Amino acid sequence: MNGVAAYVWLIPLCPLIAAAVTALLPRQQRRLASGLAIGAISLSFLLSVLSFLPCLTRTADERVPRFLVNFDWVQLGSGFLRLGWMVDPMSAAMLVMVSFVGGLIFIYSVGYMANDENFTRFFCYLSLFAAAMLGLVVANSLLLLFICWEIVGLASYLLIGFWFHKPAAAAAARKAFVTTRIGDIGLLLGMVWLYSETGSLVFYDEGRGCLEQTALSALASKTLAGGMAVTTSISILIFCGAAGKSGQIPLHVWLPDAMEGPTPVSALIHAATMVAAGVFLVARMHPLMSLGSGLQVVAWVGALTAVFAASIAVAQTDIKRILAYSTISQLGYMMLGLGTGGVAVGMFHLFTHAFFKALLFLGAGSVIHGCHGEQDIRRMGGLRKLMPVTFATYGVGMMALAGFPLFFSGFWSKDAILHAAHTWPISKGPFLLGLLGTLLTAFYMTRQMLYVFFGTNRSTTRALAVSHGIHESAPTMTMPLVVLALFSVTLGFLGTPVWPWFDAFIAGRSAHWALHHLTEALPTMGLSTIIVLIGTSAGWWCYGRGQIAQSPFRDTLAGFAPRLYSLLRDRWRVDEFYAATFQALNQALAELCDLLDRRIWGGMVRLITAAAEGFCALSRWADDQVINGGFEHACRRLSRSGGILSACQDGQIRNYLRVVAVAVVLLMLWLLMGESL
Amino acid sequence: MTLMLFLLAVPTLAAALAAMCLRNLVHAALCAAICFTGVAALFVYLGAEFMGFAQVIIYVGAIAILLLFAVLLTRGFETLSPLRARQVPWPVGVMAALITLAVMTISVVSSPSLLRPRTAMVLRTRQVGDRLMTDYVLPMEAIGLLMTAVLIGAAVLALRDSNGAKRRRVP
Amino acid sequence: MNPLPTVVLLSCLLFAIGLGGVLTRRNAIVVLIGIEFMLNAANLNFIAFWRYGPEPEALRGVMFALFSIAVAAAEAAVGLAIVLAIYRHWRTADLDDVDELRGDRL
Numbered sequence: 045m046n047g048v049a050a051y052v053w054l055i056p057l058c059p060l061i062a063a064a065v066t067a068l069l070p071r072q073q074r075r076l077a078s079g080l081a082i083g084a085i086s087l088s089f090l091l092s093v094l095s096f097l098p099c100l101t102r103t104a105d106e107r108v109p110r111f112l113v114n115f116d117w118v119q120l121g122s123g124f125l126r127l128g129w130m131v132d133p134m135s136a137a138m139l140v141m142v143s144f145v146g147g148l149i150f151i152y153s154v155g156y157m158a159n160d161e162n163f164t165r166f167f168c169y170l171s172l173f174a175a176a177m178l179g180l181v182v183a184n185s186l187l188l189l190f191i192c193w194e195i196v197g198l199a200s201y202l203l204i205g206f207w208f209h210k211p212a213a214a215a216a217a218r219k220a221f222v223t224t225r226i227g228d229i230g231l232l233l234g235m236v237w238l239y240s241e242t243g244s245l246v247f248y249d250e251g252r253g254c255l256e257q258t259a260l261s262a263l264a265s266k267t268l269a270g271g272m273a274v275t276t277s278i279s280i281l282i283f284c285g286a287a288g289k290s291g292q293i294p295l296h297v298w299l300p301d302a303m304e305g306p307t308p309v310s311a312l313i314h315a316a317t318m319v320a321a322g323v324f325l326v327a328r329m330h331p332l333m334s335l336g337s338g339l340q341v342v343a344w345v346g347a348l349t350a351v352f353a354a355s356i357a358v359a360q361t362d363i364k365r366i367l368a369y370s371t372i373s374q375l376g377y378m379m380l381g382l383g384t385g386g387v388a389v390g391m392f393h394l395f396t397h398a399f400f401k402a403l404l405f406l407g408a409g410s411v412i413h414g415c416h417g418e419q420d421i422r423r424m425g426g427l428r429k430l431m432p433v434t435f436a437t438y439g440v441g442m443m444a445l446a447g448f449p450l451f452f453s454g455f456w457s458k459d460a461i462l463h464a465a466h467t468w469p470i471s472k473g474p475f476l477l478g479l480l481g482t483l484l485t486a487f488y489m490t491r492q493m494l495y496v497f498f499g500t501n502r503s504t505t506r507a508l509a510v511s512h513g514i515h516e517s518a519p520t521m522t523m524p525l526v527v528l529a530l531f532s533v534t535l536g537f538l539g540t541p542v543w544p545w546f547d548a549f550i551a552g553r554s555a556h557w558a559l560h561h562l563t564e565a566l567p568t569m570g571l572s573t574i575i576v577l578i579g580t581s582a583g584w585w586c587y588g589r590g591q592i593a594q595s596p597f598r599d600t601l602a603g604f605a606p607r608l609y610s611l612l613r614d615r616w617r618v619d620e621f622y623a624a625t626f627q628a629l630n631q632a633l634a635e636l637c638d639l640l641d642r643r644i645w646g647g648m649v650r651l652i653t654a655a656a657e658g659f660c661a662l663s664r665w666a667d668d669q670v671i672n673g674g675f676e677h678a679c680r681r682l683s684r685s686g687g688i689l690s691a692c693q694d695g696q697i698r699n700y701l702r703v704v705a706v707a708v709v710l711l712m713l714w715l716l717m718g719e720s721l
Numbered sequence: 722m723t724l725m726l727f728l729l730a731v732p733t734l735a736a737a738l739a740a741m742c743l744r745n746l747v748h749a750a751l752c753a754a755i756c757f758t759g760v761a762a763l764f765v766y767l768g769a770e771f772m773g774f775a776q777v778i779i780y781v782g783a784i785a786i787l788l789l790f791a792v793l794l795t796r797g798f799e800t801l802s803p804l805r806a807r808q809v810p811w812p813v814g815v816m817a818a819l820i821t822l823a824v825m826t827i828s829v830v831s832s833p834s835l836l837r838p839r840t841a842m843v844l845r846t847r848q849v850g851d852r853l854m855t856d857y858v859l860p861m862e863a864i865g866l867l868m869t870a871v872l873i874g875a876a877v878l879a880l881r882d883s884n885g886a887k888r889r890r891v892p
Numbered sequence: 893m894n895p896l897p898t899v900v901l902l903s904c905l906l907f908a909i910g911l912g913g914v915l916t917r918r919n920a921i922v923v924l925i926g927i928e929f930m931l932n933a934a935n936l937n938f939i940a941f942w943r944y945g946p947e948p949e950a951l952r953g954v955m956f957a958l959f960s961i962a963v964a965a966a967e968a969a970v971g972l973a974i975v976l977a978i979y980r981h982w983r984t985a986d987l988d989d990v991d992e993l994r995g996d997r998l
Contacts, residue, residue: 695990695992695993696991698814698915698918698987698988699808701915702809702813702915705813705814705915706817709817709820709821709824713824716824723895723898726895726898726902733902733906734902734905734909737906740913740922740925741909741910741913746919746921746922749922753925753928753929757928760932763902764939767943769939769954772939772954772958775958775961776961779962780928780932780961780964784964784965784968787972788921788925791972791975792921795975795979795985808988811915811916814914815915818908818915819908821911822905822907826901829897829900829901842943842949844951844954849951849955852951852955857955857959860959868962871966874973875969875970878973879973879977
């Protein structure tokens with residue numbers, strides 16, 4: 045089916061053109077750069093909505109609507125490498141979400157980065173990122189997806205390290221790139237393996253695609269030597285790439301450090317879109333991953349990540365770090381949802397999370413902006429009255445994240461995941477871990493709210509002048525917050541158990557009211573509500589009764605369980621572990637190679653140089669002594685012989701006479717006696 | 722006859738040798754004159770009286786006197802040049818002369834045709850004059866020309882040139 | 893008895909003496925004397941061969957010797973004039989000192 049897919053390639057192209065034009069601008073032109081970027085993404089949003097609409101139609105046979113364009117790209121031998129793009133419900137929804145949230149964040153950045161001198165460069169990178177992300181979403185070929193995946197990684201590197209003269213930012217950008225690269229190795233291997241098994245990297249290609257029935261049934265029967273199914277192995281390899289991009293353990297270490305970038309970057313890339321790319325990949329490859337036991341790995345890793353990250357978030361003091369770990373935790377939830385419940389469950393949480401996490405990050409950015417660059421929550425406080433709009437929207441986001449019942453989207457999406465985990469036939473472990481995660485999420489979000497917005501202002505270093513100067517942010521910054529808050533509330537209603545519109549949308553069915561689902565879902569809903577309330581109360585009990593204002597300042601948990609607190613604060617010492625093992629090994633290898641290069645290869649080069657020099661010296665000596673010397677010697681001989689010859693004509697007559705006499709005598713002798721001799 | 726020959730030859734050769742060996746130039750010139758006289762005597766002995774007397778007139782009368790005059794006119798200080806070029810050693814000359822002598826002697830001795838006897842003949846001056854005017858008139862005229870040239874040339878060469886001498890002295 | 897070989901040997905001796913002197917002596921005039929000796933020896937040879945050789949009526953040897961004397965006289969005159977000219981300029985008649993064609997050295 046062609047249809048709307050014929051022009052869907054325009055959607056990534058608009059921001060790409062904006063990025064190219066901005067990159068080639070001769071000097072800083074702020075209005076043009078930001079105008080181009082926002083204009084391009086708005087255009088993409090419009091086109092995304094236009095391509096979304098056909099996906100809402102329902103065909104009679106209740107098939108998933110899918111619009112494709114495939115073409116031959118590169119000739120390999122007798123066959124071709126095909127690329128293509130498509131529009132199906134999942135990608136259409138993603139397009140709308142990415143371009144909408146992206147557009148809001150672009151607008152926010154105009155205000156946030158107004159004082160930065162590299163304004164144009166920022167918008168160029170943002171547009172590049174948007175183009176790559178949109179391209180990733182519309183890709184119908186794993187190869188095209190991978191290309192856009194890598195460009196997204198590049199844009200992330202450029203944006204994290206935007207303030208590259210800060211060593212921490214440069215190191216964080218490098219760390220992000222390298223860590224995701226490690227995941228990408230797995231993805232590449234999986235891709236190559238899949239291609240070799242199925243002969244195609246295109247997802248849906250009229251029966252020939254790698255996610256279509258023929259290919260999948262051919263794969264399903266194969267096993268490896270150790271008994272593991274080929275599908276499981278490929279799934280695990282592809283999941284490696286997703287784990288790197290989406291911050292699952294053990295490749296999560298880059299995400300908190302990526303907070304060194306500007307806050308809009310954190311909001312866009314590390315909350316709403318890029319990290320969701322991993323989830324999107326798993327969702328795309330779900331038909332393949334559901335064969336074999338790949339999804340079990342996904343579910344367990346997701347559950348563990350959720351709890352692990354949430355536990356770290358409890359002990360953090362940087363406002364953005366808390367949100368970063370929260371993101372990792374929620375990504376774990378998404379993976380858990382994909383693993384246990386299917387595409388719709390995981391994707392729904394992705395969508396809701398995109399909105400409320402972007403909201404939370406932008407709100408944090410507003411707080412930081414208002415506190416004149418302060419990021420430590422221990423030095424904030426009392427912003428409830430100083431920045432009311434920010435407080436209100438942040439509150440909405442917090443409750444959505446924690447999963448407050450009924451009115452907040454996070455509740456519905458997380459509940460769907462917990463329900464799916466509960467009904468998972470293989471194990472109840474992920475479900476319990478999910479519940480624990482919910483408890484911790486509610487706890488640390490309450491803690492953060494209490495630290496930042498309640499109590500009195502504790503910005504000691506900047507003194508009274510600052511506390512007088514903390515005010516609400518500009519409308520360009522608060523307006524997106526309000527919009528996102530709105531969506532954080534309303535979007536949840538698309539995925540309630542009684543009216544599973546989203547689920548049906550993804551599957552291509554029409555949604556029906558299903559009141560019977562309510563009875564199934566009610567126990568889980570009730571349980572999660574209770575746990576959220578317990579978490580919130582615990583948070584209030586630890587921090588809400590004036591402990592924060594005490595001095596000397598000490599976190600309640602630190603007083604309660606100091607060893608555990610320090611372990612959590614040090615992020616379970618994972619970074620230190622990596623530094624001691626992999627990095628140390630890498631360093632040792634690098635030093636060995638450097639030694640090899642400098643001593644041995646360098647030595648060889650020096651040896652050859654010395655030999656060449658020696659040869660040159662030898663030839664110079666030869667030229668000097670032998671050739672020049674010989675020449676000079678010959679010349680001297682010549683002049684001396686000239687002297688000798690000239691001495692023969694000395695004007696001495698007697699000599700002449702004697703010589704002539706001798707000659708005549710000899711001649712005479714020869715003439716007269718020559719015959720007899 | 723051989724005795725006569727011997728008596729004539731010995732002084733001639735002795736005088737020649739003396740002329741070549743003497744340090745005193747006047748003595749050498751005088752010995753040369755004696756040698757010329759001896760040769761004239763030999764000419765007479767051999768029957769060519771005209772030649773003998775011609776020899777006396779020209780050689781002894783003119784050439785020997787000329788030699789004496791030259792010796793007397795070129796006396797004086799001899800400036801030794803500070804640098805002497807390398808000389809071929811004088812025994813070379815003597816050896817060359819001796820070898821020439823040896824070669825000639827050997828060739829004379831080893832040719833038998835020289836030993837045929839003959840009758841004597843007397844040279845008459847008239848014969849000489851006849852020959853000069855008939856067979857040898859061209860050489861005679863040429864000799865006349867030569868003599869004229871020699872006369873003029875020698876006079877020019879020996880002429881004291883006062884202007885040229887001043888010009889030649891370049892500092 | 894034929895004295896021809898004796899006379900010829902005599903002339904050879906005279907010639908050799910003249911040659912030795914020419915090659916040995918340093919004074920120009922003595923060299924000229926030596927040259928005269930050599931010419932005399934040649935004349936002697938001619939006369940001897942005229943006397944004891946074939947066809948004496950042709951007077952060939954005598955004629956030759958006569959012209960030889962004339963030429964020798966001419967040559968001696970010119971040679972001695974040259975010696976005088978050289979003496980006037982270089983103040984010496986030594987053959988070793990007169991070794992350049994340059995006229996400006998004294």
